[in-house]
Amino acid sequence: MAEALRLRAPAPRTEALGLLRRYGAVTALALLVLFNLAFTPNFATLQTLNVNLTQVCTIVIVAVGMTLVIATGGIDLSVGSLMAIAGALAPLIFLGKLLPLPHPLVGIALAFVIPILVSGAFGWFNGWLITRFRIQPIVGTLVLFIAGRGIAQVLTNGNLQVFKVPEFQFIGLGRMLGIPFQAILMLVIVGLATWALRRTVFGREILAVGGNERAARLSGIPVGRVKRRVYLISGLCAGLAGLIVIAINSAADANLIGLGMELDAIAAVAVGGTLLTGGSATVLGTLLGALIIQLVRYTLLANGVPDAAALVVKAGIIVLAVWLQRQGRA
Template sequence: MPFNLASWLSRYGTFVALILLIVFNAIATPNFLSLQTFNVNLTQVATIVIVAVGMTLVIATGGIDLSVGSLMAIAGALAPMILQGTIVPTVNPLLTLPLAFILPLIVVAMLGWFNGFLVTRYSIQPIVATLVLFTAGRGIAQVMTNGNLQVFKNDAFQFVALGYVFGIPTQVLIMIVVVAAAAFLVKRTALGRQILAVGGNEKAARLSGIPAQRVKRLVYLISGVLAGLAGLIVVARNSASDANLVGLGMELDAIAAVAVGGTLLTGGRANILGTLLGACVIQLVRYTLLANGVPDAAALVVKAALIVAAVYIQQSAGPGRT
């Protein structure tokens, strides 16, 4: 069989790119190999991975979710309001902490389901359906907070971002659990097989008895929950919530991580481990640019170029690759 460079890059390119970035920074970037730099990059990439895992499941069904950044902003706005008693001032103090986690996740889960409802009930293109909350979602978060920065301090709530378990940052452990759960879902469960079947050929999936509409709504719901979880981590890490900035541009990071990680943007495949590696590449690209004096805005151009390159490699590799 002749060597197919595009197919090889599709399989191993993300890992090779990650190794090259690590080697380059180890040589050219001062203090890159320090524990502090490692922790900074690991904690920064955690939220990208969490959101990108949800995006992977959506894309595997042949969809896309542009609303993840706005859903992060909504969840990130709700939690401080609950902790400060703005929403339910008479709530039992013992219930405040769990409510600050549960209520925002329920809200973004419903909004994620709404995305799926628009896609399935009215046959709206996913990019258009999720554009609704991409635009309106951040506006909702800004209205909720009157556009003001919410500064708060709650050690128990912030443990989700600033705490450590056996020396490992809590948010990194959450990332690992999310990746492991999603990988198990895709590889070992009937729902995972249904997700891939719907993305591969929805008509055939329907004819085989798979509830395609229910599957699509569920993956958008999962994407919303994971985006909300990432939003809670971000505001907990910053000790503040800014509806104007929380989750801003995250949809591009997530899509880039999925594309670079090898998941077909046309659906029918979900490479969860690849998404993890892709997110690490995205984070290291940004870190490398900043560490070498390149403006952060340039990272947006590089991310876009990475998506184009990943899609080109996928197309060049051919539909028959595994």
């Protein structure tokens, strides 16, 4: 009996890997903060906090949608291009270039709604392609990864759109009770996604589809509908992030909006502990992962390390996160 219990007991190495997977992101973030407090000048200032928070919010918003997609066993390469479409479309609306407006506030209201809905529709199209033709998600979303930025460039004729519209730019530059409004949006989205995954039937369906699609289908879960919905949500998140980016920059450049965002979002999900093979999801982990990636980049730049080196370090962090996932599963 004692021998059987010893055989069932987890090995110390397995326990250590499990703890590292569970608490590794929190530990890494804490170590980064302590390092910066000790060695980075002016780290413990509101200005530094604001800079890092501003740069991480859009990554987190996009990464939340990416978390849901990856939880179903998929991937979304189109989020950066969908950001570009939303960012290109919004100024055309509130500047009255698409149609005459009865009042400027009408254009601003429409500029908040229409681009996000359009991005969501393109996200749904991704899900439709994948489920209708049963193609791999990386191939299905590659279509809009390529064509989406082209659509944004066609909308603007490749021109930079400069504007100064405080009512619209509140989404990226405004504050409520001293807190950046985009940070409030980020926390609301993180909270809603966490609640949905833990407390709703839809959340359980997402994890079931990613864990074993065939079993989920046999148990009566509408697999196709679940996948189309998560890609729709990913598109909506990308559209919102695109509006925040152009609001901060006071300009929309279809060539640059969301460039490389798909990689940052996937990295945040991986570092946060969500399995890239599907079947699990931790939105709070994704938030931590995005904070770690941003803080690593800030730490290196603040200490005189070139941005190119920061990209290499980011790649190393992703490799480490994937290795830990594989060891934890084993």
